[in-house]
Amino acid sequence: MARRIVGAEEAASLIPSGARIGMSGFTGSGYPKAVPMALARRIAEGNLRGEKFQVSVFTGASTGPELDGALALAGGVHLRLPYQSDPETRKRINAGEMDYMDIHLSHVAQYLEYGFLGKLDYAVVEVTAIREDGLLVPATSVGNNRTWMEQAEKIILEVNSWQPIELEGMHDIYYGVDLPPHRKPIPLVTPAQRIGSPYFHVPLDKVVAVVETNSPDRNSAFKAPDEASRRIAGHILEFLAWEVEEGRVPQSLLPLQSGVGNIANAVLFGLAEGPFENMTSYTEVIQDGMIRLLKSGKLASASATAFSISPEALEGVMADIGEFRDKIILRPQDISNHPEIIRRLGVIAMNAMIEADIYGNVNSTHVMGSRIQNGIGGSGDFARNGYLAIFMAPSMAQAGAISTIVPMVSHVDHTEHDVDVIVTEQGLADLRGLSPRQRARLIIEKCAHPDARPLLRDYQDRAERLAFGKHTPHLLAESLSWHGRYLRTGRMLPGAGD
Numbered sequence: 001m002a003r004r005i006v007g008a009e010e011a012a013s014l015i016p017s018g019a020r021i022g023m024s025g026f027t028g029s030g031y032p033k034a035v036p037m038a039l040a041r042r043i044a045e046g047n048l049r050g051e052k053f054q055v056s057v058f059t060g061a062s063t064g065p066e067l068d069g070a071l072a073l074a075g076g077v078h079l080r081l082p083y084q085s086d087p088e089t090r091k092r093i094n095a096g097e098m099d100y101m102d103i104h105l106s107h108v109a110q111y112l113e114y115g116f117l118g119k120l121d122y123a124v125v126e127v128t129a130i131r132e133d134g135l136l137v138p139a140t141s142v143g144n145n146r147t148w149m150e151q152a153e154k155i156i157l158e159v160n161s162w163q164p165i166e167l168e169g170m171h172d173i174y175y176g177v178d179l180p181p182h183r184k185p186i187p188l189v190t191p192a193q194r195i196g197s198p199y200f201h202v203p204l205d206k207v208v209a210v211v212e213t214n215s216p217d218r219n220s221a222f223k224a225p226d227e228a229s230r231r232i233a234g235h236i237l238e239f240l241a242w243e244v245e246e247g248r249v250p251q252s253l254l255p256l257q258s259g260v261g262n263i264a265n266a267v268l269f270g271l272a273e274g275p276f277e278n279m280t281s282y283t284e285v286i287q288d289g290m291i292r293l294l295k296s297g298k299l300a301s302a303s304a305t306a307f308s309i310s311p312e313a314l315e316g317v318m319a320d321i322g323e324f325r326d327k328i329i330l331r332p333q334d335i336s337n338h339p340e341i342i343r344r345l346g347v348i349a350m351n352a353m354i355e356a357d358i359y360g361n362v363n364s365t366h367v368m369g370s371r372i373q374n375g376i377g378g379s380g381d382f383a384r385n386g387y388l389a390i391f392m393a394p395s396m397a398q399a400g401a402i403s404t405i406v407p408m409v410s411h412v413d414h415t416e417h418d419v420d421v422i423v424t425e426q427g428l429a430d431l432r433g434l435s436p437r438q439r440a441r442l443i444i445e446k447c448a449h450p451d452a453r454p455l456l457r458d459y460q461d462r463a464e465r466l467a468f469g470k471h472t473p474h475l476l477a478e479s480l481s482w483h484g485r486y487l488r489t490g491r492m493l494p495g496a497g498d
Contacts (some may be wrong), residue, residue, distance in 0.1 A: 001130050001157075004210045004278035008034035009355045011156050012042055013121050016062070017053040018078075019121040025063035027260055027285050028218035028331065032126045032140030033066040034211050040070035047075060057381030058117070058445055060143020060305065061105060061284075063088065064218035066323035071443035072098065074191035082108045083119075083375035086216045094371050097401040102365060105284070105378040106337035109147040113179060121256040124151035127200070128163040128338045130210070134293055135199035138171045139163045139328065140217055141306030144348040146173055146332045149202050156209045160218050165320040171330045172196045188341055191255045191282040192301035194329060219311045220290050228394045230359060231425035232263055233270035234389065236350065239421065239428050241275065249348075249387075251275075255282035257292070257342075257382045259351035260308055265289045267350055273294055284336055286328060288313045294327050295320075305336040337378045342385040349382035353391040356447070357409045358456060359472055360416035360431050362391050368483050369410030376413050384418045395424035395449040403452035405443060422447050436463065436472040 012035050015021065025031025039055070046053045055077040057071065068086035071077050079099035082091060092098040103111070111117050125145050128137040138145065140163060149155055174196035178184060188195050225233065243249045253276050258264040268289025271279070279299045283291060285308040293299035295316070306313070307330075317324050335341065343351075353362045354373065364381075365376050383389035391414070393404045404424065416436070422429045427446035431439045437460075444456045459478065467473035 001136070001204070001207065001210050005212060006209045008038040008211050008213075009042075011035050011211050012038035013304050014154070014208060015039060015055065015122055017055065018385045019104065020056045020058065021117060021122045021124055022058045022120050022121075022144060022152055023063070023067060024060065024125040024139070024141065024143060024148070025067060026141035027062055027308040028064050029306045030126050030139035030143070030163075030217065031059070031063035031067050032156075033064070033160070033215040034126045034158060034213045035065040035124050036157055037070045040076055040245055042072040043071070043074040043076035054464075056080070056113070058108065058120070058144070059109075060141060060145070061373065062412040066078070066215070080190070083377050085374045090372065090374075094327060102371065102372065102375040104337075104376060104380045105398060106334050106339060106381040109144050109177075109332070109334040112144075112147060115197045116424065118306050120148065120152045121399070122154050122156060123148035124156045124158070125149060126158040126163070126213075127174075128158070128160065129158060130166050131199070134202070134204050136202055137165070137168045138173070138200060140330075142171060142330050142332050144333055144425065146200060147334065149200060149206070149292070152206065153204065154208045156211065157207060158211045158213050159401050161212070162213045164318055164321065166318065166325070168273055170196050170325045170328055171198050173198070173200055173332060175201065177334060186335065186341060188335070189344070191280040191303045191345060192329065194395035196331075203298040215263045215305075219309060219314055222265050223262045225262065225269060228425040229266035230265045230270070232392050232394075232423050235423050235425075235428040236267055237270050237274050239430070240348075242343055243388075244276075246252050252278040252280070252349050254387050255280045255348045257281070257283040257347050257351075258287065259377070260285055260287065260380055261352045263394075264297075264350060265354055267392075268293060272298060274393075276361040282342070282345050284333070284337070291317060294324065295380060299327075301327050301329070303331060303336065305331055305333040314407060337381040339381055342382055344388035346384075347381070347382060348388045348390070349386035350390045350392065351379040351383065353393045353395075353404070355393070355404045355409055356391060356419075356422050357404055357406050357441070358460060360422060360439050360443065360444050361412050362408045362418045363409040363416040363417055364391075364413045366411035380414060380418075383414050388420050388422060389414070389418055389468070390421040390424040391419055395426045395447060395452070399403045403456075405448040405450055405452060405456065407456065407463075407482055408474060408476075410483050423450075426450075437470075
């Protein structure tokens with residue numbers, strides 16, 4: 001491997017136009033930095049000469065500006081999947097200048113293994129170290145890296161000395177995933193169980209370049225919980241306490257999954273002050289609130305595929321790395337998000353949403369029905385298969401101009417059949433065991449902002465009288481114009497006018 005060390009420009013020069021590249025990275029952790037930037041420079045220089053040069057980029061989830069931002073700005077991405085959060089990438093997707101495939105995170109690895117995405121030409125993967133025996137120490141995310149390196153024709157490694165060598169031993173890379181009809185059960189029955197290797201096992205003859213780097217991850221600080229987030233967290237904690245009291249979940253709860261974001265982090269901070277002890281987590285990302293729970297002893301273990309923590313939280317982890325290495329497990333995302341394991345463990349899923357309609361359908365990806373925000377990520381993996389599927393958002397968006405509870409969502413990511421609980425700062429609607437019309441009344445009264453309730457009540461009353469069917473009554477033309485009212489007036493509340 002030492003004989004294959006080259007500069008980033010030389011490594012990037014190996015990648016041809018039209019290549020399909022699997023790159024490491026998940027929520028701003030463990031993504032390659034030097035090679036994507038060198039590739040972006042090469043593409044930009046080619047553009048000046050009138051050369052058309054684009055590649056398709058597959059990752060675990062979102063990455064950072066050195067990857068998504070640089071390649072998007074250079075106009076170098078033909079197809080991007082499965083999740084992104086970069087402003088320039090989002091802008092080009094919504095302008096129709098970049099194709100984007102938004103899919104469940106648990107599907108990505110098997111889509112490639114099944115041949116649905118074509119041949120993978122290159123894997124560009126950041127690692128912490130290459131051992132003398134050729135095994136690779138993974139970095140702060142695992143994502144789809146095992147699959148990328150298994151499926152790619154050629155591999156480029158970025159060895160990032162910024163990644164702490166103390167990460168060695170934290171990972172659990174499972175190599176027992178077979179294709180149908182030879183697929184076998186994955187032997188994982190508790191969140192803290194280890195079933196694989198701490199290392200990536202890679203055919204060394206595939207490695208065509210090794211690039212040495214020293215670059216930090218994009219560790220974004222979380223905002224302190226605001227009043228709405230604290231109230232949402234309070235409603236969820238009260239609900240979970242009720243579930244314990246009713247005997248449906250143990251005092252330690254069931255394994256927790258929490259999506260990325262400030263509201264989800266506020267729930268985790270609330271759990272640190274709650275009555276639950278010896279909790280576990282089976283999730284996608286380790287966030288600040290989870291680190292706090294681990295430090296307090298309230299969370300016994302956390303299984304994920306990546307870190308998504310602030311610089312301050314990372315310093316705290318590194319200061320006590322010996323303790324955290326035993327409590328945190330980073331797995332490939334086709335294990336962390338595996339539907340059968342999620343169902344087997346009985347995971348309680350808590351995810352953010354953009355909007356929900358009165359029947360419980362949830363939009364978590366599109367603004368006003370057509371403008372992609374980030375993507376569905378892993379929320380569908382956990383919502384469809386978890387013991388409980390909780391979705392949360394403030395009741396109003398756009399500085400109070402638009403209700404997040406609407407007659408009909410402008411884009412459906414999670415159907416009413418997969419959603420158990422809707423929560424806003426106004427309250428919590430437990431939808432289990434309710435018919436559509438019962439759900440509608442409860443969501444309006446519990447979750448909608450008081451300013452939006454009259455419009456929603458009026459819509460529901462007229463829909464129940466006038467709709468073609470009475471099971472899930474809708475006035476389709478009116479429900480679809482709800483978002484158009486906001487586009488025309490900038491407000492979607494009583495008195496705004498049409």
